[in-house]
Amino acid sequence: MVIQAPAKVNLFLELLGKLPSGYHALDTVMTEISWFDTLVLEPSDESHGPIEFRVVDSRGLALESDVPSGADNLVVRALELLRTRAGIERPLRATLIKRIPSQAGLGGGSSDAAAALRGANRLWGIDWDRARLMELAAELGSDIPFFVVGGTARCRGRGEQVEPLPVPLDLFLVVVKPPVGLGTADVYRRCTVPAQPRCGDEFCTSLRSKNPQEIAHRMFNRLAEPACGLTEWVGRLGRSFERTGCLGWLLSGSGSACFAAYAGRSAAQRAARVLQSSHELSVRVVRPLSGRATDSP
Secondary structure, eight states: OEEEEEEEEEEEEEEEEEOTTSOEEEEEEEEEEEEEEEEEEEEOSSSSOOOEEEEEOTTSOBOOSSSOOSTTSHHHHHHHHHHHHHTOOOOEEEEEEOOSOSSSSSOHHHHHHHHHHHHHHHHTTOOOOHHHHHHHHHHHOSSHHHHHHOSEEEEEETTTEEEEOOOOOOOEEEEEEOSSOOOHHHHHHTOOOOSSOOOHHHHHHHHHHTOHHHHHHHOEETTHHHHHHHOTHHHHHHHHHHHTTOSEEEEOTTSSOEEEEESSHHHHHHHHHHHHTSTTOEEEEEOBOSSOOOOBO
């Protein structure tokens, strides 16, 4: 079984306060984008045993990076959690083809975990509904329930309360990952909850307008300021985006990746060519995903 695991960007992110758990309460709007990891799940010949897991790059070579390749990887944790709760002893083989950069705020690890839950739910014949998978997803991480739902959604609580927003986004995005990453915990330690948080209602209204200029104008991320304090790359990328004539730009999640919005493909591609002249940057032209492609058996 082949499951595509898309990245995401945050079009809006505000901090509302601190929860008793220590996490921040959020109001965020996320959309999946056309930048994918691929998870391949294969049934095992064994009746019981450990999950077999490996991480490779797009050429099929073992990945040498900071992505965990063992039991600490979210894919393995998701598979083991599902297997335990469903009472499954049979293992499987999982291969993660990694393309989405880590420590970028693009949700690659969370998307991989959601793909593991969705795929193994079918492969093992468990057939739990989405609500039950989302309960498991929330135990694993804040963004993972969003990726179980997919598309574009408004997420609240610590991210586990997901409200789908079935609004097609007629935008082209240029996503740029600088040569440095940012740790989520490092960014959140530097953030301050505002006395009067912005309300996501106005941004959701702009989404429904389907006006690219209005959507870009309303984009906002409260984590941008603390991220700028950790790396100069956020400001540098913003200035570079502005020189390309974008409709607006933003840090995604806790960074370090940033993205800019354009009304047309040609404008986005021109901007990407300019940005790609710096070999330090990973640049990708993407589109928001309005729905999820069917996973292939």
